[in-house]
């Protein structure tokens with residue numbers, strides 16, 4: 123569905139050259155749901171804008187829905203849907219009317235535009251809102267209308283740029299249910315950008331991690347997490363001194379293997395062990411900490427997250443960059 127080779131885009135800003143996308147190779151097969159995950163400014167939107175022919179690449183090649191984005195942009199556009207960040211649907215036009223107009227713009231005849239609009243309103247649970255003014259919809263409804271607008275011409279491939287940004291958790295979950303439903307019913311291939319870790323983790327079948335204009339990892343969330351070694355076992359302890367004593371016991375627990383020990387001191391002192399199998403090592407760690415006189419307040423065992431993957435790959439936390 124999508125094949126790119128060394129796709130790149132630079133921008134000139136005054137005397138400077140910003141390398142927004144630095145040669146990405148992306149392959150997406152029919153029917154996949156792929157998330158581009160990365161911090162702000164990583165190059166996700168620029169990549170999407172090139173793939174949707176809204177922006178010319180500086181170099182590299184790409185075919186999207188079987189057509190070349192440079193030489194056949196109109197053909198690409200006919201075969202894809204694109205929902206940008208905070209898209210256009212709004213204003214005083216009626217919801218159903220807006221969708222039908224979009225259909226006519228894509229060259230559908232009146233009857234087909236009406237049928238298609240009705241189907242999409244039904245699929246995206248907007249049937250009851252058909253006669254409402256688009257500008258008066260809730261945030262979640264408006265986002266669903268944006269998606270309906272992107273689907274009017276029955277594209278096999280839908281691009282969503284940060285679809286859930288600005289939505290509350292309930293509306294986000296609801297949006298995802300609808301995306302899942304339209305994939306099930308229509309078999310649409312979906313490519314989206316997000317900087318929400320949990321969203322990429324839960325929703326996407328494949329995650330492309332993007333940083334500084336490059337794809338730095340590509341795989342299922344589980345595959346990516348599998349590359350990060352081990353679980354994180356965190357002990358909250360009573361004092362800074364306890365944290366330091368706790369950090370000192372790593373050599374005495376051979377089953378913990380090569381453990382990374384961090385004494386996080388401050389208001390809530392913690393000792394963290396990065397170990398191969400957290401639950402297996404936990405009893406011995408507990409006994410040893412106890413024997414060393416460390417006051418234990420609580421313990422957590424965490425499987426690696428996509429944030430750990432990002433941290434391992436870049437040395438930075440995506441969560442912190444978001445904050």
Ligand SMILES: Nc1ncnc2c1ncn2[C@@H]1O[C@H](COP(=O)(O)OP(=O)(O)OP(=O)(O)O)[C@@H](O)[C@H]1O
Pocket residue numbers: 133134135140141142143160161162163164165166167168169317
């Ligand atoms: N039109 C432009 N002119 C100059 N620089 C740009 C332009 N568009 C993007 N950039 C720069 O290119 C880099 C990548 O931006 P891009 O919007 O693709 O990132 P992103 O990953 O989508 O981030 P966000 O989540 O904030 O949308 C950034 O440094 C940005 O400032």
